[in-house]
Amino acid sequence: MSSNQKIDKRIKRTKKALQNALITLMQSHDFKAITITDIVEHADYNRGTFYKHYKYKEELLEDIIEEVIKDLVDSYRQPYQHTDSLTFNSLSASAVKIFEHVYAHANFYQLIIQSNALPGFHKRITNELKKLPLQDLAEIEPSPDIDPELHASYQAYAIFGMIMEWGEGGFKLTPAYMADQLLEMLKFSPVNSRFKIRSDLEK
Amino acid sequence: MSSNQKIDKRIKRTKKALQNALITLMQSHDFKAITITDIVEHADYNRGTFYKHYKYKEELLEDIIEEVIKDLVDSYRQPYQHTDSLTFNSLSASAVKIFEHVYAHANFYQLIIQSNALPGFHKRITNELKKLPLQDLAEIEPSPDIDPELHASYQAYAIFGMIMEWGEGGFKLTPAYMADQLLEMLKFSPVNSRFKIRSDLEK
DNA sequence: TTTGTTAGTGAACATCTGTTGAATAAATCT
DNA sequence: AGATTTATTCAACAGATGTTCACTAACAAA
Structure with a gap:
């Protein structure tokens, strides 16, 4: 039924936790100021686990964006x-x-x-x-080739x-x-x- | 005559060198992959000098953009x-x-x-x-309040x-x-x- | 040209990064 | 259920980061 049958439960769980951690941290901190260590500590996961799924935090953010x-x-x-x-x-x-x-x-x-x-x-x-001031338009003859x-x-x-x-x-x-x-x-x-x-x- | 009379020669010289170094590095490397150390080594400046002028490389890039x-x-x-x-x-x-x-x-x-x-x-x-497919438009009466x-x-x-x-x-x-x-x-x-x-x- | 100011240097520091390996835990498969 | 696969952990590593300090070299103003 579900679209993702084969994906390991642990992966989904971990990714969701990391995503939530990043979202939470973004409420109060500039994106650039948030470290990988911040994210994993907040999600209570090992730092190596992050790197197993993402190269950098931008990639994690893109997962959130994708949804x-x-x-x-x-x-x-x-x-x-x-x-x-x-x-x-x-x-x-x-x-x-x-x-x-x-x-x-x-x-x-x-x-x-x-x-x-x-x-x-x-x-x-x-x-x-x-x-x-690009608003000021002028009269030109129409042509459909756009x-x-x-x-x-x-x-x-x-x-x-x-x-x-x-x-x-x-x-x-x-x-x-x-x-x-x-x-x-x-x-x-x-x-x-x-x-x-x-x-x-x-x- | 010139618009910037009071700016120290050294600052202009350093910033230009750092800007040029970043531009050069961007020709061959992904922006994210370029480190501060890369930039200062390429420009032959001390790393601390970079941080005297910029917080992160994005700020340096913004200087380039500004021009x-x-x-x-x-x-x-x-x-x-x-x-x-x-x-x-x-x-x-x-x-x-x-x-x-x-x-x-x-x-x-x-x-x-x-x-x-x-x-x-x-x-x-x-x-x-x-x-x-937002291209398909429809007929509506005109109204000027945009x-x-x-x-x-x-x-x-x-x-x-x-x-x-x-x-x-x-x-x-x-x-x-x-x-x-x-x-x-x-x-x-x-x-x-x-x-x-x-x-x-x-x- | 001298004086006060400030940019740049070099070194050191704690922290973060990105990666690795072996051990463990939890999932999947039959 | 047990066997197999794989995600996660923990520890360790070299390199990069961001910051600080005293030192010097270069600049601006008089």
Whole structure:
């Protein structure tokens, strides 16, 4: 039944204990300041046991992240399974689900942000980009040839940016509001909108 | 004349040497695998000297990043200074300048990506978001109340996402193409576009 | 050029790291 | 159930870390 039949009980037990220890320590300490010794002492395991499973604490953190990601994917797929919840459209429902997932794991996301688990570079450069007045758009003729890879990365990081901003504000806003904001920003995208259809007819 | 009159020559000399040593080491080693001892031995300084200026190697890296960011801001401001380069419009020119800046520092950006200086979380979650088919948009009525903070973060991370995608592809694409792609994606934004004006008239 | 200030040196220290080996405990398998 | 496999322990190791100290060398200001 369960997805992991062959994994040794001891391994699961140990990994969970180490994960919990790290999470607990991250509540009060900067990620960088937490030592392997801290983790194993807090979890009451031998230091060698840690190294049997992980190379460094970042790897342990990634295990924790992996579980949260799993829930994110599940959350996203929910609207497609329960058609009754499709009040608006599928994207709107998915967007809500994504932000609801983050909201449900707000403690975790805030922990990641607070404990400086994600370091300086992307934060530094995106903060600088934020200052630049890129909002002022101009009129250009439409053209549909957008690189799908670039577009996917653009969209992914954009949503990630919304989550970061949300988290730095302490997750005060509601998931529904966040989803609405995302839809507002996406609204005029040509892909499936009436504008795209209209410009297609113009050809 | 110079912006830093009061800073001791020795400090500048030492910091530059340490920065260069780290950059050199990052060419061939994973960031995490580089030790403080490696850096000071390569720069031929005492280990205590390192700790006089930096707490950990991440702080040293941030100093390097700071210089690149400075160039990014300068690059962005260029179009506003030289009006002759405004072939299209200000945003288009700014976008080109940003991507030209990245292209000029492609070695640095690739170094950051390759050496895993930015760790798992944002990469992991955004890669997952990329898989979700968020591209399929739906028709909704326009409304202009977008949170400026959220929008700024959205845009900043979106562009950062383009740069990451670009870098992971080895910076094969040209800066002009990247700028064009950005403009394509922004094109239908309501803020200043003809669509916005049209929908305003509909009221 | 002298004087006060501070960066860099070298050495020492306790602690943490990453790895290893043999012994023990707990799991899995038949 | 017993036999086999393997996770965990404990101890030990060399190397790296982060900090401190007195010493010197280089700098800035007058």
